[in-house]
Amino acid sequence: MNILEVRGRAGVTVTETVTDTSQSIDTGVTGIKFKNTDGDLISGLLITCETNNVKYAFGADAVSAGLGHVLVKDTDGIYLRNAANIRAFRFINSVAQSAGVIQLTPFYGEY
Numbered sequence: 001m002n003i004l005e006v007r008g009r010a011g012v013t014v015t016e017t018v019t020d021t022s023q024s025i026d027t028g029v030t031g032i033k034f035k036n037t038d039g040d041l042i043s044g045l046l047i048t049c050e051t052n053n054v055k056y057a058f059g060a061d062a063v064s065a066g067l068g069h070v071l072v073k074d075t076d077g078i079y080l081r082n083a084a085n086i087r088a089f090r091f092i093n094s095v096a097q098s099a100g101v102i103q104l105t106p107f108y109g110e111y
Contacts, residue, residue: 004079008043008107011036018054018100022061022092025104032106034083040109045086048077051101053094061090070094071102 014031016023025032025045034042055068056078071078071091080086093100 004046004076006044006046006079006107008109009036009040011042011106011108013103013105015050016102016104018052018091018093018102020093020096022063022090024090025086029104032104034087036106036108038108042083042086042106042108043081043110044107045080045089046077046103046105046107047071047080048103049073049075049100050103052098054091054100054102055094056089056091058085058088058090061092063092068092073100077103 012031014029016029023029049071051073053073054071056071057068060067080089091102
């Protein structure tokens, strides 16, 4: 059993179907806000991959055939800390037209 320690209060988990065009949390994901209704800034983001692998990079567009790390389906996923890293996160299908699906859960504030 793996244990993930997170800080902050969990927001609503959303599902995103990944495309062949590089996406970001700012431009490609509906439902993830950088401030919650209480005014708390996003402090973490848990990302897991349900179906086909997804490629990701920071600050540059992830490219299926080149730049990026691979988020492998059915593994533990990744946890990003702080708003700057979350804003820099970019993702794309690892293999063109494979329509990866990711789950994203934001965390707000520092508790």
